[in-house]
Amino acid sequence: METKKTKKKVEGILKKEISRRDFIKTTALGAAGLSLSSWAPVPFTYGAQPPIKIGMLNEYTVFATEYGYWLGKVGRTAIAKINAEGGIAGRKLELHEYDTKANPAWSASMCRKMILEDKVDLIMGSIHSGVHLACFPLIKQYKIPLFSGGSMTYEFTGKDSLSLHGGYYIRNHSHARSQAVAAWKFGFNNLGKKWTFLNADYAWGHSLAREFGSRVRAAGGKTQDIFAPPATQDFIPFLQKVDPDTEVLFTAFLGSAGLGVLRQTVEVGLHKRLQRFTVICTTEGIGQEVVGKESIGAYYIEYHPRHLDQLPKELHPYEIAYRKACGVDKEGKEVGNPKVTIAGSHMYSMWIYPYMIKLGIEQSGWKDSKKNMDLIKAICSLKLKAGPWCPVGDLVMREEDHQGFNDFYISRVEPDLKLKILEIIPKEKAMYEPETDLRKIV
Amino acid sequence: MFIQKGKSFGFILIFILILLLLTALPFFVDLFYQTFLTELFVWILFAISFDLIFGYTGLLSFGQALFFGLGGYTVTILIRKFGLNTELSLFLSIIIPILFAWFVGFFSVKLTGIHFVIITIIFAIIGNIIGDTWTSFTGGADGLTFSPPPFRLGLFQIDLTDIKGNYYFVLAIVAISFLFLRRMIQSPLGKIFISIRENEERARLIGYNVQRYKLIAFIIAGGLSGLAGGLYSLTLKYASAGYLHWSVSGHAVVYTIVGGMGTLVGPAIGVGIVMSLEHYLINFLQATDLVVGIALVFMVLVAPKGLVGLIQSIFKKGETSA
Numbered sequence: 001m002e003t004k005k006t007k008k009k010v011e012g013i014l015k016k017e018i019s020r021r022d023f024i025k026t027t028a029l030g031a032a033g034l035s036l037s038s039w040a041p042v043p044f045t046y047g048a049q050p051p052i053k054i055g056m057l058n059e060y061t062v063f064a065t066e067y068g069y070w071l072g073k074v075g076r077t078a079i080a081k082i083n084a085e086g087g088i089a090g091r092k093l094e095l096h097e098y099d100t101k102a103n104p105a106w107s108a109s110m111c112r113k114m115i116l117e118d119k120v121d122l123i124m125g126s127i128h129s130g131v132h133l134a135c136f137p138l139i140k141q142y143k144i145p146l147f148s149g150g151s152m153t154y155e156f157t158g159k160d161s162l163s164l165h166g167g168y169y170i171r172n173h174s175h176a177r178s179q180a181v182a183a184w185k186f187g188f189n190n191l192g193k194k195w196t197f198l199n200a201d202y203a204w205g206h207s208l209a210r211e212f213g214s215r216v217r218a219a220g221g222k223t224q225d226i227f228a229p230p231a232t233q234d235f236i237p238f239l240q241k242v243d244p245d246t247e248v249l250f251t252a253f254l255g256s257a258g259l260g261v262l263r264q265t266v267e268v269g270l271h272k273r274l275q276r277f278t279v280i281c282t283t284e285g286i287g288q289e290v291v292g293k294e295s296i297g298a299y300y301i302e303y304h305p306r307h308l309d310q311l312p313k314e315l316h317p318y319e320i321a322y323r324k325a326c327g328v329d330k331e332g333k334e335v336g337n338p339k340v341t342i343a344g345s346h347m348y349s350m351w352i353y354p355y356m357i358k359l360g361i362e363q364s365g366w367k368d369s370k371k372n373m374d375l376i377k378a379i380c381s382l383k384l385k386a387g388p389w390c391p392v393g394d395l396v397m398r399e400e401d402h403q404g405f406n407d408f409y410i411s412r413v414e415p416d417l418k419l420k421i422l423e424i425i426p427k428e429k430a431m432y433e434p435e436t437d438l439r440k441i442v
Numbered sequence: 443m444f445i446q447k448g449k450s451f452g453f454i455l456i457f458i459l460i461l462l463l464l465t466a467l468p469f470f471v472d473l474f475y476q477t478f479l480t481e482l483f484v485w486i487l488f489a490i491s492f493d494l495i496f497g498y499t500g501l502l503s504f505g506q507a508l509f510f511g512l513g514g515y516t517v518t519i520l521i522r523k524f525g526l527n528t529e530l531s532l533f534l535s536i537i538i539p540i541l542f543a544w545f546v547g548f549f550s551v552k553l554t555g556i557h558f559v560i561i562t563i564i565f566a567i568i569g570n571i572i573g574d575t576w577t578s579f580t581g582g583a584d585g586l587t588f589s590p591p592p593f594r595l596g597l598f599q600i601d602l603t604d605i606k607g608n609y610y611f612v613l614a615i616v617a618i619s620f621l622f623l624r625r626m627i628q629s630p631l632g633k634i635f636i637s638i639r640e641n642e643e644r645a646r647l648i649g650y651n652v653q654r655y656k657l658i659a660f661i662i663a664g665g666l667s668g669l670a671g672g673l674y675s676l677t678l679k680y681a682s683a684g685y686l687h688w689s690v691s692g693h694a695v696v697y698t699i700v701g702g703m704g705t706l707v708g709p710a711i712g713v714g715i716v717m718s719l720e721h722y723l724i725n726f727l728q729a730t731d732l733v734v735g736i737a738l739v740f741m742v743l744v745a746p747k748g749l750v751g752l753i754q755s756i757f758k759k760g761e762t763s764a
Contacts, residue, residue, distance in 0.1 A: 060728050099728040104585055108678050109481065116474030130584040130682055137587055137679035141603065153584060164587065201575045203584045
């Protein structure tokens with residue numbers, strides 16, 4: 001009966017003649033209503049609890065932007081996914097994001113803004129060690145956990161951890177020491193016993209030379225250190241200094257200098273008489289086709305392979321899902337923008353952190369900053385199994401120094417410019433004795 | 443004479459009012475704005491010290507970053523590595539940059555125009571390279587952190603890790619420095635600086651040793667830049683080779699051009715405008731430098747003498763038409 005009535009009503013409306021003025025008025029009102037509704041705050045349906053505020057700092061301008069772009073994109077995607085899956089303990093994650101401008105002092109100001117003005121609960125991101133160091137006094141004072149995006153300074157989880165950041169720093173990725181512990185032996189046994197380090201003349205370059213060099217020398221090898229300004233373009237004067245009996249040339253530069261050093265080793269013919277060995281950091285976010293055919297034959301230490309087919313088969317389902325969510329194809333290029341290459345060995349940290357935070361909050365019953373240390377302890381005792389949130393395979397966090405470990409990969413640039421994995425180094429072989437014990441912090 | 447006295451009285455009154463306002467402010471604004479203002483005061487000190495040589499003496503120096511960085515490192519290294527107290531470290535953050543400014547100035551003030559600009563940039567670059575590469579001492583680009591002991595002055599003790607304590611501490615030092623610079627500019631020495639800026643040749647013909655006075659201005663500005671660097675390090679509890687980069691001097695140039703050179707108030711206003719603009723914009727976009735750059739171009743085209751110069755010219759026009 002009611003259905004018939006409704007039908008009649010609809011027919012009446014349809015039969016009614018609509019004037020042009022009525023049409024325009026109705027359409028305009030409808031459009032205005034729709035526009036206004038899009039501005040209205042959309043209530044989060046998980047409940048009335050306040051959001052968990054996450055601060056994110058990355059290098060979006062000035063320097064290392066190829067990292068910043070990907071760390072930011074992956075971090076945003078992971079947070080959106082957590083929210084889509086119901087948030088954490090019924091609370092939405094709210095992101096507050098700032099550019100470091102690769103400037104530690106500016107970053108400290110942004111860190112302070114996030115803590116004191118935005119009132120963030122946690123901070124994550126940045127590959128710049130200086131940025132983290134500048135933020136340490138703040139995170140220590142306000143007891144805010146800082147999750148490293150990709151800082152490679154091993155000292156941050158070393159013996160001075162407590163005085164540096166009071167235990168509020170967490171790192172789920174590799175650094176200069178774990179890279180050396182994992183990979184020096186491959187180079188020593190397979191590439192040669194006489195090494196020359198041609199590295200950028202700042203903390204990172206020195207750190208790599210020190211960590212790898214000490215192990216090579218301890219095993220009876222010989223090393224030579226050459227340091228060049230980080231933005232060097234002409235490497236010929238430095239390559240001329242390479243000892244004639246050098247068997248392994250280890251280089252560490254970022255950006256265009258990283259490409260330049262590989263190219264110029266070929267120009268002077270060094271590649272014929274020695275092996276070139278480097279960390280993937282030197283070419284992250286840069287396609288091997290940009291580095292050029294001069295990189296063929298060079299050996300890289302990767303922390304997560306760039307090409308999907310180079311990953312162990314059992315990780316493929318997780319990796320495919322992770323890449324799909326972040327808009328990455330199987331060759332490590334951005335979907336729809338094949339000129340952009342991923343920072344694959346670094347950006348995974350930002351994918352895993354939100355999940356680690358979720359587990360940590362669920363395990364510790366964290367509600368606000370009063371229980372931050374409990375949250376950190378819960379996070380740093382996690383033993384993650386390979387899965388959709390951990391596509392890098394099993395990842396172990398160490399409670400003593402808040403340092404994470406996962407597998408390493410040794411790859412070589414093939415004639416088709418693909419990074420082919422030669423050896424997988426299990427995380428256990430990257431572990432070293434912790435130099436501190438942060439478990440004592442109450 | 444009467445007008446001069448009236449002007450001085452007006453300044454003292456306004457200065458005291460502003461100081462009272464700034465003293466009361468921490469009771470009304472949250473911790474973030476207290477730290478923001480503390481940082482703003484530090485940059486005001488750096489900008490007015492730059493104005494002494496640029497606005498009053500006519501020397502465009504991009505080497506001020508060297509003294510700023512030296513001041514920052516003096517405080518950081520002396521406290522961190524040598525365990526010195528904050529009072530002595532801060533005092534030496536003036537003295538050490540003064541010595542370096544004397545050395546740099548000795549070579550630089552002999553040159554004029556673009557040559558002076560270039561040589562000051564070169565000194566700043568040398569400082570930055572040393573800072574970047576002498577990592578065992580400076581921490582390089584990563585920098586060094588430290589925890590400052592309380593500042594003791596007689597019976598008083600200020601905890602610089604406390605945001606409010608640090609706010610008042612920096613405010614007091616910047617206010618004293620401002621008064622010191624104002625007094626100096628009004629003194630015969632300041633008049634000589636201005637005469638050099640206006641007509642170097644004429645100043646020389648009158649009998650002034652122009653190079654000597656330029657060097658004095660350079661040394662004083664260097665010392666105050668060092669103090670600003672020292673205060674900045676104490677505020678952030680951190681120093682890095684980035685402080686020594688010549689582009690840090692660019693901050694002072696921007697602040698001075700926006701606010702108005704040759705007026706101590708101008709650079710202070712410039713710092714306020716630019717930093718507030720950046721702080722506001724950062725909530726909406728990452729490329730704040732781009733907007734600041736556009737604002738700078740706009741100011742140069744519309745008000746080449748800065749905001750204070752623009753206001754002064756409007757008042758002068760009003761007086762003429764009346």
